[in-house]
Amino acid sequence: MTDSVRLEADYILETYLPPEQAAEIIAGEQSSGTFVAVPGETPELKARAAARVESLETIATYNAIPALDGRYPTDATMPLHRVKMTLSWPIGTVGVSLPNLMATVAGNLFELACVTGLKIVDIRFPTPYFQKYQGPGFGIDGTRELCGVQSGPIIGTIIKPSVGLTADQTASLVQELVAGGIDFIKDDELQSDSSVCPFDNRVDRVMRVINDAAERTGKKTMYAFNLTGDMDEMRRRHDKLVLAEATCLMVSLNSVGMAGFVALRSFSQLPIHAHRNGWGYLTRHRSLGWSYVAWQKLWRLAGADHMHVNGVDNKFSEDNVSVLKSARECLTPMSEDMPCLVMPVFSSGQTVRQAHATYSGLQSDDLIVTAGGGIVAHPKGPAAGVQALRDAYQAAISGESLDSASKQSEVLKLALGSSV
Amino acid sequence: MTDSVRLEADYILETYLPPEQAAEIIAGEQSSGTFVAVPGETPELKARAAARVESLETIATYNAIPALDGRYPTDATMPLHRVKMTLSWPIGTVGVSLPNLMATVAGNLFELACVTGLKIVDIRFPTPYFQKYQGPGFGIDGTRELCGVQSGPIIGTIIKPSVGLTADQTASLVQELVAGGIDFIKDDELQSDSSVCPFDNRVDRVMRVINDAAERTGKKTMYAFNLTGDMDEMRRRHDKLVLAEATCLMVSLNSVGMAGFVALRSFSQLPIHAHRNGWGYLTRHRSLGWSYVAWQKLWRLAGADHMHVNGVDNKFSEDNVSVLKSARECLTPMSEDMPCLVMPVFSSGQTVRQAHATYSGLQSDDLIVTAGGGIVAHPKGPAAGVQALRDAYQAAISGESLDSASKQSEVLKLALGSSV
Numbered sequence: 001m002t003d004s005v006r007l008e009a010d011y012i013l014e015t016y017l018p019p020e021q022a023a024e025i026i027a028g029e030q031s032s033g034t035f036v037a038v039p040g041e042t043p044e045l046k047a048r049a050a051a052r053v054e055s056l057e058t059i060a061t062y063n064a065i066p067a068l069d070g071r072y073p074t075d076a077t078m079p080l081h082r083v084k085m086t087l088s089w090p091i092g093t094v095g096v097s098l099p100n101l102m103a104t105v106a107g108n109l110f111e112l113a114c115v116t117g118l119k120i121v122d123i124r125f126p127t128p129y130f131q132k133y134q135g136p137g138f139g140i141d142g143t144r145e146l147c148g149v150q151s152g153p154i155i156g157t158i159i160k161p162s163v164g165l166t167a168d169q170t171a172s173l174v175q176e177l178v179a180g181g182i183d184f185i186k187d188d189e190l191q192s193d194s195s196v197c198p199f200d201n202r203v204d205r206v207m208r209v210i211n212d213a214a215e216r217t218g219k220k221t222m223y224a225f226n227l228t229g230d231m232d233e234m235r236r237r238h239d240k241l242v243l244a245e246a247t248c249l250m251v252s253l254n255s256v257g258m259a260g261f262v263a264l265r266s267f268s269q270l271p272i273h274a275h276r277n278g279w280g281y282l283t284r285h286r287s288l289g290w291s292y293v294a295w296q297k298l299w300r301l302a303g304a305d306h307m308h309v310n311g312v313d314n315k316f317s318e319d320n321v322s323v324l325k326s327a328r329e330c331l332t333p334m335s336e337d338m339p340c341l342v343m344p345v346f347s348s349g350q351t352v353r354q355a356h357a358t359y360s361g362l363q364s365d366d367l368i369v370t371a372g373g374g375i376v377a378h379p380k381g382p383a384a385g386v387q388a389l390r391d392a393y394q395a396a397i398s399g400e401s402l403d404s405a406s407k408q409s410e411v412l413k414l415a416l417g418s419s420v
Numbered sequence: 421m422t423d424s425v426r427l428e429a430d431y432i433l434e435t436y437l438p439p440e441q442a443a444e445i446i447a448g449e450q451s452s453g454t455f456v457a458v459p460g461e462t463p464e465l466k467a468r469a470a471a472r473v474e475s476l477e478t479i480a481t482y483n484a485i486p487a488l489d490g491r492y493p494t495d496a497t498m499p500l501h502r503v504k505m506t507l508s509w510p511i512g513t514v515g516v517s518l519p520n521l522m523a524t525v526a527g528n529l530f531e532l533a534c535v536t537g538l539k540i541v542d543i544r545f546p547t548p549y550f551q552k553y554q555g556p557g558f559g560i561d562g563t564r565e566l567c568g569v570q571s572g573p574i575i576g577t578i579i580k581p582s583v584g585l586t587a588d589q590t591a592s593l594v595q596e597l598v599a600g601g602i603d604f605i606k607d608d609e610l611q612s613d614s615s616v617c618p619f620d621n622r623v624d625r626v627m628r629v630i631n632d633a634a635e636r637t638g639k640k641t642m643y644a645f646n647l648t649g650d651m652d653e654m655r656r657r658h659d660k661l662v663l664a665e666a667t668c669l670m671v672s673l674n675s676v677g678m679a680g681f682v683a684l685r686s687f688s689q690l691p692i693h694a695h696r697n698g699w700g701y702l703t704r705h706r707s708l709g710w711s712y713v714a715w716q717k718l719w720r721l722a723g724a725d726h727m728h729v730n731g732v733d734n735k736f737s738e739d740n741v742s743v744l745k746s747a748r749e750c751l752t753p754m755s756e757d758m759p760c761l762v763m764p765v766f767s768s769g770q771t772v773r774q775a776h777a778t779y780s781g782l783q784s785d786d787l788i789v790t791a792g793g794g795i796v797a798h799p800k801g802p803a804a805g806v807q808a809l810r811d812a813y814q815a816a817i818s819g820e821s822l823d824s825a826s827k828q829s830e831v832l833k834l835a836l837g838s839s840v
Binding site: 030031032033034035036038039040041045046048049050067068069070071091092093094095097098099100102103104106107108109110111112113115118160161162163164165169173189190191192193194195196197228229230231232233234252254255256257258259260261262263266275277278279280281282284285286287288289290310315316317318319348349372373376377 | 450451452453454455456458459460461465466468469470487488489490491511512513514515517518519520522523524526527528529530531532533535538580581582583584585589593609610611612613614615616617648649650651652653654672674675676677678679680681682683686695697698699700701702704705706707708709710730735736737738739768769792793796797
């Protein structure tokens with residue numbers, strides 16, 4: 001078995017054991033071994049099936065209260081090691097399966113008693129995974145084509161209030177935004193199907209507005225309808241979207257899960273706007289869970305076209321370094337044959353003021369910016385808000401300062417002078 | 421809208437803001453509101469759509485470094501509040517949908533800047549959820565009937581080594597265990613389908629052993645085959661299991677996700693043995709993520725029949741109080757009409773020594789115990805190992821001590837005298 005068919009994952013491990021010992025325990029637990037020696041785990045079987053510790057690099061040895069509770073004294077500091085650990089598995093035993101890969105690289109290991117902290121920070125898939133899974137069906141180019149935006153950021157917004165508007169009220173809002181020349185609109189992740197705003201009604205009302213405008217102007221705004229639900233519901237809603245000539249669907253990744261997502265990708269005729277809500281519980285403690293780099297690879301390979309990355313100067317708890325690292329990762333090829341590039345989606349308090357930091361951090365204009373207040377609260381209305389955002393990004397791309405650009409752009413100047 | 425159609429969730433929140441203010445921010449973000457006031461969020465809309473803070477109870481106010489990183493000074497202690505918070509949502513906007521419920525009760529809120537810690541500790545579903553979702557198809561009674569175990573714990577084991585055995589080697593191990601009178605066997609969660617041990621081969625070889633034995637003895641061991649995979653694979657494997665007259669399937673919940681799981685339940689003709697691997701990253705920090713009480717309710721309502729709860733004196737990091745609380749919860753009705761009771765599955769280093777603590781903590785004999793070394797390493801072999809576990813639990817149920825029971829049971833005495 002060659003290394004091209006081994007699966008690899010990197011971790012930041014914290015442990016009170018000598019790192020070599022902890023790594024061996026983890027590799028054993030996540031492959032042929034178990035807590036105790038079992039007679040069947042022969043040297044031949046281990047050679048074929050065992051996970052391997054590929055590398056182990058101590059980052060720090062320090063005295064601290066362990067980050068995670070466990071069966072060790074947590075009321076006193078103890079010597080701990082923080083190490084970068086790489087494990088690999090033969091796919092002869094893991095198989096070629098994203099769901100089963102998750103049980104392997106991110107299963108029981110987080111609960112092991114020797115683990116006082118563990119974060120999975122990267123995953124490298126062997127070739128057969130790229131042969132089995134579909135990756136993005138539309139990606140960057142397909143999205144640009146459907147939006148009619150050949151270059152520059154795709155300027156978008158989110159329907160707010162998050163929930164509570166009826167289908168007709170949603171369509172009225174969409175009318176105003178479409179008239180403003182917006183490229184992209186999305187449902188809030190809390191809005192899928194409800195008696196207040198049934199999915200089908202929303203699609204009918206909103207697509208009538210969008211299709212009418214497209215017929216008149218030639219520009220068709222992309223609307224990502226949140227079809228999150230059970231499999232049969234998602235299938236039915238997808239078909240409804242196709243019939244209504246919608247150009248995007250949205251789904252909540254953590255709500256639907258990997259098996260449902262792969263199935264959705266298999267029949268989807270539309271770009272998949274992937275929402276990461278719930279991401280906080282997977283990542284927010286620095287010593288536990290998933291890094292975005294590792295996590296987003298799963299969904300890109302499985303078929304996401306747009307991935308949420310939060311935004312520069314967001315209103316959540318994440319810092320800009322982390323946001324921009326996530327966004328750059330979406331534009332980093334996963335393999336030569338199948339790069340799986342996806343549009344990073346910036347959101348949360350986005351205005352003209354973040355354009356320069358976003359562009360300089362990303363070094364690409366392949367992005368979707370969704371701004372709420374940043375567009376609708378522009379003193380001259382949504383059309384001016386959209387144009388101001390475009391002008392701000394154009395300035396960033398041209399290497400011109402916001403101040404300087406605002407001398408040429410009245411709408412940008414107004415945006416800068418306003419509270420949004 | 422009456423309270424019977426509101427969804428409720430309880431949280432333990434840690435925040436540096438006055439708790440009332442933090443709770444309002446969270447309730448707003450998770451319903452009609454957003455970071456800033458938007459014109460459409462009228463009083464009428466709020467009355468219809470907003471989440472409500474039902475109760476807020478301060479547990480402690482203290483000075484500490486916040487548990488989670490965020491945009492506040494974490495190098496110094498600051499005054500924090502730990503509060504129990506209950507929020508409720510009208511299903512008129514949430515809809516009746518387990519996936520969308522997840523985005524509502526466990527979506528963006530974990531990332532909010534005012535949150536320095538957040539754990540979801542319980543969920544209460546309104547009646548329409550019990551009308552839409554199926555709950556366990558077999559539950560406790562159905563599992564007992566298929567196993568032929570009318571009362572007392574169902575004694576089981578896990579195939580070890582975890583991965584690396586071929587289908588034939590697995591079947592040989594099963595032969596030995598079945599001859600020992602075991603009630604239940606499961607695949608390891610790392611074993612689903614691979615070139616070393618293809619799913620179909622394993623099913624064929626194992627079920628031949630089990631069906632032959634059942635024909636001879638009348639006792640049919642339940643084997644939970646891990647069919648975790650993509651939807652089309654799970655469907656095909658399920659049908660294979662039915663054809664082979666298997667009596668149980670196993671699935672990794674975090675690998676498959678909610679939409680896939682609900683779909684699996686909709687066509688499954690077999691009890692669903694639900695594996696929680698990955699649970700560590702959802703729960704292991706005390707101030708982040710999910711409690712088992714909240715989490716397991718989702719899967720029971722969606723249709724799990726057996727839920728993993730770890731084990732007393734396990735080899736992982738979880739303490740016994742937490743294990744037993746999880747297990748009792750599986751036997752606590754979710755509603756009067758639809759209790760959704762499921763078999764708690766104890767595992768991880770289980771032997772005769774944990775029988776009394778397990779039974780006294782659970783106060784029920786409705787459980788599955790899966791012991792590895794505790795069965796196969798018995799000095800007189802697996803049959804004696806199975807009987808020793810049965811005798812230990814019988815003693816616990818009868819209120820007899822292990823020592824006293826071992827005077828009547830040679831196999832129990834041998835187990836106690838051995839290292840297992």
